[in-house]
Amino acid sequence: MQKKPRIAVIGAGLGGAAAAALLEQAGFNVRVYEQAPAFSRLGAGIHLGPNVMKVMRSIGIEDELNRTGSHPDYWYSRDWKTGEIIAQIPLGDYALSHYGSSYLTVHRGDFHSLMIDAIPDHILSFNKRLNKVEDLGDVVRLHFTDGTSEEADIVIGADGVNSKIRDHLLSAEPPKYTGYVGHRAVFPISAVKGFTHDLCTKWWSDDRHMMVYFVTQKKDEIYYVTGVPEASWDMSKSWVPSSREEMLGAFDGWHTGVQSLIEASENVTKWPLLERDPLPLWSRGRLVLLGDACHPMKPHMAQGAAMAIEDAAMLVRCFKEVGIDDHQTAFALYEANRTARASKVQLVSHNNTWLRTNENPDWCFAYDVFNVPLVEPSSVLGAA
Numbered sequence: 001m002q003k004k005p006r007i008a009v010i011g012a013g014l015g016g017a018a019a020a021a022l023l024e025q026a027g028f029n030v031r032v033y034e035q036a037p038a039f040s041r042l043g044a045g046i047h048l049g050p051n052v053m054k055v056m057r058s059i060g061i062e063d064e065l066n067r068t069g070s071h072p073d074y075w076y077s078r079d080w081k082t083g084e085i086i087a088q089i090p091l092g093d094y095a096l097s098h099y100g101s102s103y104l105t106v107h108r109g110d111f112h113s114l115m116i117d118a119i120p121d122h123i124l125s126f127n128k129r130l131n132k133v134e135d136l137g138d139v140v141r142l143h144f145t146d147g148t149s150e151e152a153d154i155v156i157g158a159d160g161v162n163s164k165i166r167d168h169l170l171s172a173e174p175p176k177y178t179g180y181v182g183h184r185a186v187f188p189i190s191a192v193k194g195f196t197h198d199l200c201t202k203w204w205s206d207d208r209h210m211m212v213y214f215v216t217q218k219k220d221e222i223y224y225v226t227g228v229p230e231a232s233w234d235m236s237k238s239w240v241p242s243s244r245e246e247m248l249g250a251f252d253g254w255h256t257g258v259q260s261l262i263e264a265s266e267n268v269t270k271w272p273l274l275e276r277d278p279l280p281l282w283s284r285g286r287l288v289l290l291g292d293a294c295h296p297m298k299p300h301m302a303q304g305a306a307m308a309i310e311d312a313a314m315l316v317r318c319f320k321e322v323g324i325d326d327h328q329t330a331f332a333l334y335e336a337n338r339t340a341r342a343s344k345v346q347l348v349s350h351n352n353t354w355l356r357t358n359e360n361p362d363w364c365f366a367y368d369v370f371n372v373p374l375v376e377p378s379s380v381l382g383a384a
């Protein structure tokens with residue numbers, strides 16, 4: 001009997017975990033290798049739009065997420081100084097009836113932990129940091145820093161913005177620092193004095209912003225993430241500690257609502273916002289990329305992880321459509337059906353215009369990766 005092709009997923013972040021859960025569910029032979037020794041409840045929140053929640057339904061964690069996260073009634077955009085509402089985008093019940101799934105904001109650690117729980121333990125290995133790839137033609141050999149190696153027939157690079165798989169396919173090149181940082185803080189709402197916050201608000205000035213939302217169903221924890229210009233970044237660091245004092249300087253003169261959050265935040269971290277130009281290829285031979293490994297973006301549409309998760313779902317759909325033995329056709333179909341959308345989201349995120357005015361977000365939120373009509377690779381090439 002012919003053996004099932006072995007699929008290795010490098011990285012168990014949000015994209016890799018989604019790929020692993022969906023591949024396992026579809027009966028493929030999959031293993032996941034993650035460099036971290038374990039995952040902790042990192043101090044960050046995340047938006048899960050209806051486009052992502054449809055994938056969560058398929059993975060089987062939609063109901064639990066709906067019980068875990070906050071369901072904002074609106075996305076409010078407000079002026080930094082006056083607090084005036086400059087846009088109000090309906091979410092809540094409207095999202096559920098209009099898009100067929102909820103719009104959630106949730107603690108990133110809680111979300112990731114549900115995703116990891118959806119993967120059987122025996123297919124996930126922690127403490128496996130990939131440091132070398134050997135493509136031998138009929139098989140790929142993966143070498144890890146602990147001195148071990150594994151073989152696979154197909155390798156999915158879900159290893160984030162500094163992807164080793166991307167480096168192997170193209171050449172080692174660091175991502176671009178955009179000249180912006182994001183400060184992040186999560187804290188109990190009980191610490192916030194003097195202002196009643198909406199469930200989800202982005203405060204805007206011309207050169208910076210603060211996105212604020214609750215991360216639990218109980219609304220006992222609130223989160224902010226900023227976008228603030230900063231000339232340079234030491235690329236050897238993925239984040240550094242920040243402080244209330246630094247935040248007070250960066251948001252001097254801003255509305256009382258923003259000040260109330262800064263006053264309440266004990267632990268603030270600061271992250272570089274990184275990007276890459278669209279890659280000339282997403283796959284070669286037996287290797288394929290997804291998520292931040294191929295299209296890292298500024299987080300200003302709150303859709304970076306969503307794109308990684310949609311990529312994962314589309315890749316699995318293409319394996320099923322074409323058959324796993326013809327992986328190169330599956331890769332071409334996958335790329336043809338993901339590049340335009342990922343590049344558009346990358347561009348809008350770069351420009352930081354999303355929902356600043358009362359625009360219609362349907363093109364983003366209504367996307368259903370399982371039912372969107374597939375385009376053929378040749379029609380994409382022909383159109384180029």
Ligand SMILES: Cc1cc2nc3c(=O)[nH]c(=O)nc-3n(C[C@H](O)[C@H](O)[C@H](O)COP(=O)(O)OP(=O)(O)OC[C@H]3O[C@@H](n4cnc5c(N)ncnc54)[C@H](O)[C@@H]3O)c2cc1C
Nearest residue numbers: 011013014015035130159160182291292299302304305306
């Ligand atoms: C400040 C900030 C705020 C953000 N807010 C949002 C938001 O609200 N909504 C949203 O959708 N997105 C947001 N994003 C973007 C989002 O975090 C990323 O787009 C998303 O995490 C990409 O998922 P991924 O699985 O591709 O990569 P990652 O989540 O980076 O996962 C990669 C995984 O691979 C592992 N790995 C790396 N190298 C190796 C190796 N050599 N061997 C083995 N394992 C390896 C890593 O440990 C990690 O677990 C934000 C980003 C930032 C910086």
